[in-house]
Amino acid sequence: MKYEIYIFEEAKTASFYKKAIAEYEKRLSRYCKISCRFIRKEKEWEKLLDSAAAMASAGDAQNGGGPCLILPGPDSVSSEDFSEKLRRWEMSGQGKKLFFIPGAHFAAPEKEKLPILNLSDFTMNTAMTAMILYEQIYRGYRIMNHHPYHK
Numbered sequence: 001m002k003y004e005i006y007i008f009e010e011a012k013t014a015s016f017y018k019k020a021i022a023e024y025e026k027r028l029s030r031y032c033k034i035s036c037r038f039i040r041k042e043k044e045w046e047k048l049l050d051s052a053a054a055m056a057s058a059g060d061a062q063n064g065g066g067p068c069l070i071l072p073g074p075d076s077v078s079s080e081d082f083s084e085k086l087r088r089w090e091m092s093g094q095g096k097k098l099f100f101i102p103g104a105h106f107a108a109p110e111k112e113k114l115p116i117l118n119l120s121d122f123t124m125n126t127a128m129t130a131m132i133l134y135e136q137i138y139r140g141y142r143i144m145n146h147h148p149y150h151k
Contacts (some may be wrong), residue, residue, distance in 0.1 A: 002031070002094065003096075003098075008039050014127065017116075019132055024137075031138075048100070056114050066097075067098035067100060067115075068097075071117075072122055081112060082119075083140035083143040086137065
């Protein structure tokens, strides 16, 4: 499975977030392919979202490998539920899952374009949200493969 994470970067991302993301990419390499891309230009972000929205409307994005938007909200998923989502995405045959992490001022119009995945009730900056998404994907694979999460 391949995961692509697009992050709208409103300000320069702190190096410790990038180091944490790199560490999770290394750990996840045994389970899947994963990459992230920081987007700084609004027009490029809108173009990516429009393309993802067209992809979402063409298929079953909730159960398959279609794109989704990462936003804070009250319906956040547990680690076990997220692991089950990963398993379903892998079994869907799509091969690729796209995640979009918007900046604070983009959230309202994007809600109409893509299915939403809530990782937490907390509002976080985009880099922290990306780091937590990486961590949850890693934790999900550990749960799915019956491996201990903590060493």
